[in-house]
């Protein structure tokens with residue numbers, strides 16, 4: 304299974320969780336929310352070659368952690384994956400919007416210089432401004448829009464711009480989420496949990512618990528689940544082998 308957006312470091316017992324990922328042979332993009340969390344999160348995956356640690360600065364805390372952009376810059380040469388980064392247009396974050404833009408723009412600028420990065424991007428209530436910035440920095444790397452929840456129009460725009468998507472069980476629970484997933488090109492879709500922030504009943508989703516997403520992909524592509532899972536694996540392989548500038 305492929306979990307292309309999971310916060311391994313934020314589970315209560317991350318070492319056990321990582322050991323399970325290793326035993327299950329899961330492919331995980333282990334995203335972080337601050338540059339200062341990167342080193343410890345990277346250390347968690349020692350011996351797990353199917354887990355990669357992404358360097359992130361989450362938009363919800365961009366205003367508190369802007370000072371860590373310096374550390375972001377120092378660490379960027381060591382990583383191929385960036386995330387979680389992006390913008391969040393939720394009303395309660397309105398006062399931080401200018402800083403969010405400043406931080407995300409600086410990150411895209413650094414990624415443009417670094418070349419070849421793959422970015423896991425948050426765009427809640429901010430699809431359009433995220434796409435505007437990605438358009439302004441066309442060499443920032445390969446964008447993977449995580450849990451996309453914008454309009455159909457912006458989705459079509461993202462597709463035309465070459466964006467990829469990671470979709471999780473939570474998205475398949477609403478009619479709107481299902482409609483968006485069905486509209487994504489099947490060659491640019493990956494699966495994710497966004498655990499531990501998403502739940503399956505009362506329990507947080509564990510890494511790789513993407514079965515519901517795979518089932519829905521299978522349904523919307525009119526194939527069986529095995530076939531859909533293979534498509535997602537093929538997609539990941541293509542993403543990993545075609546992006547240039549591997550550090």
Ligand code: MN
Pocket residue numbers: 308310387497500
């Ligand atoms: Mn997340």
